[in-house]
Amino acid sequence: MRILDRYIASSVISGTLIALAALLPLLGFFLMADEVDQIGEHDYQFVDALIYVTLSMPRYAYEIFPIATLIGAVAGLGALASGSELVAMRAAGISIGRLVLAALKGGMPLVLAAILIGEGLAPYAQQQAQQGRSEALTGQVMQHTDSGFWARDGDTFVNIREILSGSNLRDISIYEIGPRQRLTLASHAEEARYADGQWTLESIVRSHISLSGVQVERIGHARWDSLLNPRLLEVIVIEPEALPVWDLYHYVRFMANTDQDGRRYEVVLWSKLVHPALILTMIFVAIPILLGSTRTKSMGTQIVLAILVGIVLYLLSRTLVYLSLLFDLSPMIAATLPPLFFLAAALWLLRRVG
Structure with missing residues (x-):
């Protein structure tokens, strides 16, 4: 049998x-x-x-x-x-x-x-x-890791934890590199929205880093001049x-x-x-x-x-x-x-x- x-x-x-x-x-x-x-x-x-x-x-x-x-x-x-x-x-x-x-x-x-x-x-x-x-x-490169999505925008590195849509992001960290490859500015925003051809960050905490120390400022919202393509974010979401x-x-x-x-x-x-x-x-x-x-x-x-x-x-x-x-x-x-x-x-x- x-x-x-x-x-x-x-x-x-x-x-x-x-x-x-x-x-x-x-x-x-x-x-x-x-x-x-x-x-x-x-x-x-x-x-x-x-x-x-x-x-x-x-x-x-x-x-x-x-x-x-x-x-x-x-x-x-x-x-x-x-x-x-x-x-x-x-x-x-x-x-x-x-x-x-x-x-x-x-x-x-x-x-x-x-x-x-x-x-x-x-x-x-x-x-x-x-x-x-x-x-x-x-034409833009984005890497998906356990810590979210990473992209390079000139001398700026962007980490996005959550992509709700191509024009709506959450939990964004932005790291700007200055002369001699030193970190000069670290920003975190709770949200980012793309409308009318530009990005707007919401609930921002910025840390200005220099040899004299770190200065922290909080901003309600601000324009984000980034070349990050919303279409890239739209198609990369699994x-x-x-x-x-x-x-x-x-x-x-x-x-x-x-x-x-x-x-x-x-x-x-x-x-x-x-x-x-x-x-x-x-x-x-x-x-x-x-x-x-x-x-x-x-x-x-x-x-x-x-x-x-x-x-x-x-x-x-x-x-x-x-x-x-x-x-x-x-x-x-x-x-x-x-x-x-x-x-x-x-x-x-x-x-x-x-």
């Missing part, structure tokens, strides 16, 4: 890998097509666009993993059905429940792979992709979908503690938490699609049906996300309802097939 389980599990895994290999180049083509309009702007060339698309692939692989698993499970198990192997298994007394369990065992390595990609590779690669793209498009679960959790807590609206991040957090269960749910859904149409539909029809189910799942998930943000619904419900709906539908179909 273990040999049979491994055989079914390997069919699910191989089918999913083939589906990913087919879907990712297609996504890469469309993503590259979107970047064509940017090529030639400032220092952004074809090679930069190609690097950006390549580094973005892990993120998209993570996002389409459930759909690829559904297609792969239908294709992999469908190949067994085409060779009458599933019929032989059923005739030998293998129950549908046993087939589902064996297929789910194949889903466990896929879940592990998705977690490693989504929590390890994808966030780092996406950050590198966005940083390289933004630097090429604007989207919530590209952040790992741990960073999302801390960001949601931060937004709550500062009385800010963090629902979008909370929805993404719950979506990532249920993502592994969604992959297993798609394998569960694949069984009734396959068994309910083995005798009446071709393999191509079954795969098309799996793709349609995957598209419905994606559209339902996105619709609930927007509804939760629009009508202040629970992010947990918005994230968990689609998998539960498909799981219930799969159980109902399995009972009918059985």
